[in-house]
Amino acid sequence: MAVYTEVPDDALAAFLEGYDIGRPVSCRGIAEGVENSNFLLRTTRATFILTLYERRVNPDELPWFLGLMQYLAARGLSCPLPVADRQGRTLRTLSGRPAAITTFLPGGWSPQIDVDRCAQVGAAMARLHLLGEGYVAERPNSMGPRAWPDLLDACRAGGEAVRPGLVREIGTVLARVLPAWPGVGGNPTLPRGQIHADLFPDNVFFRDGRLSGMIDFYFACTDWYAYDLAITLNAWCFDASQRFLPVHATAMVDAYRRVRPLEAAEDAALATLATGAALRFTLTRLYDWIHTPPDALVTRKDPLDYAARMAFCASRMGGPFLP
Ligand SMILES: Nc1ncnc2c1ncn2[C@@H]1O[C@H](COP(=O)(O)OP(=O)(O)O)[C@@H](O)[C@H]1O
């Protein structure tokens, strides 16, 4: 469960007076998510999501995230739309935390991952990339390659207890990935723009088997489009035993290509990008595994699942990622 900050009823009522969205009927913490405190807020008018920003979100960057969601929603992407208060502000403060209200997206995430859903996610991601093109403000990827060495250092002491040899294994992959990264040294750069960067199954909603929207844009950033594809391939195209699912992956990439064709350099970089993507989530999961207090109201995610994916992706470096 991810509710880090409680919201007393009187504070909520005072907060909502600043909006024209009706009076509160109920507000309950949502038992999913990792990063922020989320509440399902019902008012006399409609249902909303109330988010209090915690942990990895830099408050100074919140206008960028909220602006991106507004921009994409206005262009037809099904994503949460930040709700403005009576003074036109989408970012407020509640219980001492930065807070925002967004529209509620119907549907729900699907634990069932099949080839068709992978294809739908690939197409939707490509649409997101194209729709984001006019949003010119850039946000560097705070979880990109420059962040990885420090994250690894912060995991050195506790990482060995998670699995002996894990820290060394991550360090070896890191040493291969960093010099191979697009744009580093003489490596070609790739097409770039606004990416979601966390398009995991729990951030994609389906309704009657059709993709109905995507949520959780708080890792979104300006980076290689193909890196988003790599993150999403890793998140969707492995089974519970961490075996790669080539048919799922091919369906996702083919559907992506039909909306936004990939350049040859993007295809060539995919294995490196997938290795970096798996490394990034291995590191953040390992960091959280080590540093989250045992009584925290959050379900930690297993870093070893991602370490296995990282090893697979690294074995593909230097060659094609897809069969
Ligand atoms: N706009 C939304 N519409 C419907 N449900 C939402 C919305 N935003 C968040 N949720 C619900 O809250 C949960 C956690 O949201 P998420 O943004 O993934 O949290 P976190 O940033 O903490 O990881 C989601 O799994 C979903 O159930």
Ligand SMILES: N[C@@H](CCOP(=O)(O)O)C(=O)O
């Ligand atoms: N998707 C990341 C963790 C971030 O959590 P989310 O609930 O915001 O998607 C992971 O699986 O490690």
